[in-house]
Amino acid sequence: MKYISTIFLCCIFSLLAQAQQLDKMFDSSATTAHIKVRDTYKSTRIIQGQSTEMLRKHELDFRVAHRFGDAAGEFGGSKTFFGTDNSTDIRIAFEYGVSDNLMVGISRSKGSGDLQQLYEALVKYRFLQQTTDNHIPVSLAVFGNMVISGMPSASDVASASHFEDGADRLMYVAQAVVSRKFGEKLSLTLIPSYVHRNHVAYMDMNNMFALGGAGRLKLSKRLGLLAEYYYPFRSQESKDYFKSAKGLTFYNPLGVGLEIETGGHVFSITFTNSTAILENQFIPETVSSWKQGQFRWGFNISRRFTLFGKKDWKK
Amino acid sequence: MIRNKLFLLACVLFAACKNDQAPAPVSGGVNCDVAKITTAYVFASIQANCTSRGCHPGGNSPAVADFSTADKLKTYINTHRSMFELRVTGPQADMPQTQAFPALSQGMKDSIACWIAHGLPDQ
Numbered sequence: 434m435k436y437i438s439t440i441f442l443c444c445i446f447s448l449l450a451q452a453q454q455l456d457k458m459f460d461s462s463a464t465t466a467h468i469k470v471r472d473t474y475k476s477t478r479i480i481q482g483q484s485t486e487m488l489r490k491h492e493l494d495f496r497v498a499h500r501f502g503d504a505a506g507e508f509g510g511s512k513t514f515f516g517t518d519n520s521t522d523i524r525i526a527f528e529y530g531v532s533d534n535l536m537v538g539i540s541r542s543k544g545s546g547d548l549q550q551l552y553e554a555l556v557k558y559r560f561l562q563q564t565t566d567n568h569i570p571v572s573l574a575v576f577g578n579m580v581i582s583g584m585p586s587a588s589d590v591a592s593a594s595h596f597e598d599g600a601d602r603l604m605y606v607a608q609a610v611v612s613r614k615f616g617e618k619l620s621l622t623l624i625p626s627y628v629h630r631n632h633v634a635y636m637d638m639n640n641m642f643a644l645g646g647a648g649r650l651k652l653s654k655r656l657g658l659l660a661e662y663y664y665p666f667r668s669q670e671s672k673d674y675f676k677s678a679k680g681l682t683f684y685n686p687l688g689v690g691l692e693i694e695t696g697g698h699v700f701s702i703t704f705t706n707s708t709a710i711l712e713n714q715f716i717p718e719t720v721s722s723w724k725q726g727q728f729r730w731g732f733n734i735s736r737r738f739t740l741f742g743k744k745d746w747k748k
Numbered sequence: 749m750i751r752n753k754l755f756l757l758a759c760v761l762f763a764a765c766k767n768d769q770a771p772a773p774v775s776g777g778v779n780c781d782v783a784k785i786t787t788a789y790v791f792a793s794i795q796a797n798c799t800s801r802g803c804h805p806g807g808n809s810p811a812v813a814d815f816s817t818a819d820k821l822k823t824y825i826n827t828h829r830s831m832f833e834l835r836v837t838g839p840q841a842d843m844p845q846t847q848a849f850p851a852l853s854q855g856m857k858d859s860i861a862c863w864i865a866h867g868l869p870d871q
Contacts, residue, residue, distance in 0.1 A: 508834050521842070545842065579761060589853030591773040600764045632768045639767040678773075681839050708840070720840060 467564035473572060473614045473622075476699045476735050477528065477536070477557070479647045480661040480688040481707070481715055482624050485572035485612040487559050488530030493738045494538075496526040498710050499731050500545070500703075506726025516729050521545045521708035526553075529740075534559040545709035546718035547593035547634065548602070550583040553711060563613060576608040580713050593634040601632035604713040608645075622647040626663070628716050636674040642666045643716045649692065657692040659701065665716050686719045701733040778858035785863040787870045791818040793856055797844050822868050829864070837861040 474484040477494065488494050502519025503509040509516050522545040528538030535558050544551040555578040563572045581603055586596040596602055605628070612622040624645030633639055647661040663686045675681040690703035706723045707715035721727035778785075794815050798804050804815040813828075815821045825832050835843045837857045844852070852860075863869070 507830055549842075584851070587851040587853060589851075589855065591770050591854065592851060593770055594851050595770060597768075600766055601768060603764055605761070605765070629765065631764070631766050633770065635770050635772045637769065639769065679839055 467566055467568045470563040470565055470572070470614050473563070473612050473620045474649055475657060475692050475694050476701065476733070478701075478733060478735075479622065479649070480659050480690050480701065480703050480733075481686070481705065481710060482626075482645050482647060482661055482663070482712065483557060483574065483576045483608060483610050484622065484647075485559060485562075485574045485610050487534055487557065487574070488528060488536045488737070490530050490532050491739060491741045492530040493740050494526075494528040494530075495736045495738070496524070496528065496540075496733065498522075498524040498526075498542075498733045500705065500708060500710060501729045501731060503721070503727045504704075504729050509726055521729060522710045524710045528555070534562075542710055544582065544584075544711075544714065546714040548582040548584060548604070548714075549594075551580050551711060551713075552583060553578050553580045555579075570613065572610075572612045574610045574612075576606070576610060578606050578711075578713070580604045580606075580711060591635060593632060593637065596632065603631045605629040606712045606716075608712070618651040620649045620651075624663075626712065626716060628665075628713055630713070630717070636671050636678075638667060638671055638717065641717045655694045659688075659690040659692050659703075661688045661690075662686070663716055665719075667717070681720050682722070684719050684722045686715050687723060697737060699733075699735040703731045703733065704728055705731065773854055778855060778862055780858070780862040780865060783859070783862050785859050785866065785869075787818050787822070787863070787868060790860055790863050791821060793852075793860070794821055797852060797856075803844070825864060825868065833861070833864070837864070 472486075474486045477484060477486050477488060478496075499520060500522045502513055502516035502521060504516040513519060520543070522543050524540055524542035526538055526540030528536055530536045536556070538553075538555045540553040540555070542551045542553065543549060555576070557574055557576045559572065559574040561569050561571065561573040563569055582594070583602075584594060587594040589595055606626065608624055608626045610622060610624050612620060614620045622645075624647065626643040626645055628641045628643065630637075630639055643663050643665040645661065645663040647659070650658040652658055665683070665685065667683055672683060675683065684706055686705065686707040688703055688705035688707070690701050693700045693702075705715075706721050706728045707719040708721055708729070709715040709718065799815050804813050813824055815824065835841055836852070837860050841852070841857065
């Protein structure tokens with residue numbers, strides 16, 4: 434499995450290394466004859482996962498994401514004001530557009546799962562952008578991140594948060610994001626994903642593939658309806674162990690939301706069963722269920738600033 | 749130049765990549781049928797893990813979860829048992845939070861759960 438993951442991630446980095454050349458190739462073809470499709474989504478993220486939207490060159494995106502506690506069920510309802518008294522995860526991020534097709538970022542999140550106090554470094558590159566004449570029928574981006582936990586090591590050696598060395602604190606995600614905008618109103622996305630965690634609990638999986646699907650239905654010029662779903666390929670053996678030994682059942686992350694653009698800000702109100710915000714956790718570690726009222730509301734706020742080269746950006 | 753830097757970064761990332769799994773938990777760590785978990789034992793753990801760095805002192809936020817004395821701890825559990833179990837002993841437990849406290853061991857969570865199940869006995 435490690436060889437597969439190594440090859441997969443190597444492919445991404447080698448493709449990124451050829452970014453400049455590809456950039457030129459597609460730009461020249463697009464500007465001469467083909468008009469690029471824009472605004473497949475309003476933001477670089479859909480609900481929790483990545484979209485094929487990118488920051489423009491020299492644009493800085495300040496992002497805040499928040500997930501509250503269970504809205505219903507045993508721990509929700511009016512006694513916690515439908516989850517508002519609790520927060521399951523909070524993320525603050527700065528993301529920057531190196532070019533119109535390459536962005537990098539750093540973030541800090543609370544974390545919700547085996548590991549907490551998470552520091553993330555991310556990179557996303559868009560290889561293809563859909564054109565209106567179907568010369569390029571889809572947009573394609575790749576995303577990768579590395580996350581390290583700063584939490585103290587647990588004394589219990591059987592815990593996933595017991596660290597023998599610094600490498601035990603690391604997690605990685607690699608994703609390919611494929612989007613197509615159908616007409617003016619509908620956008621659909623497929624997100625094949627791969628999660629690697631260096632150190633996991635007994636019978637958990639270090640390497641996990643997942644397939645994500647997402648979409649947006651544009652309701653008005655500034656308002657869109659979002660949906661997102663991931664199917665993690667966890668082994669039956671692992672599911673059975675966690676259910677019998679720990680009473681844990683894993684559920685597939687499902688989110689719905691509203692995307693609102695308010696001039697410079699993009700604001701998303703979301704409802705998800707997963708408690709975590711980062712892919713490294715919500716894909717393999719979601720143990721809360723919509724059917725049991727274990728869904729929560731949350732929000733993503735994105736505020737963009739133009740830094741260097743403002744004149745170039747305006748052009 | 750960019751290509752070289754990216755290749756170097758990839759090498760660093762993969763040098764740190766490994767597949768490591770924690771050992772199986774020791775089964776039968778706490779046999780609740782015979783274990784005698786007392787208030788003093790649990791409260792000592794609460795003091796070490798939950799109140800020693802300014803959290804849950806009563807008076808500061810969150811004022812409701814006041815664990816500054818054993819009686820206040822028991823009062824909180826009696827009035828907010830489901831919340832305590834959710835956040836301290838349950839499978840989704842997220843306490844202690846991130847103020848540099850290490851996570852509670854499964855054995856300690858089991859001991860606290862056992863103490864609650866027995867009705868918070870002092871002896």
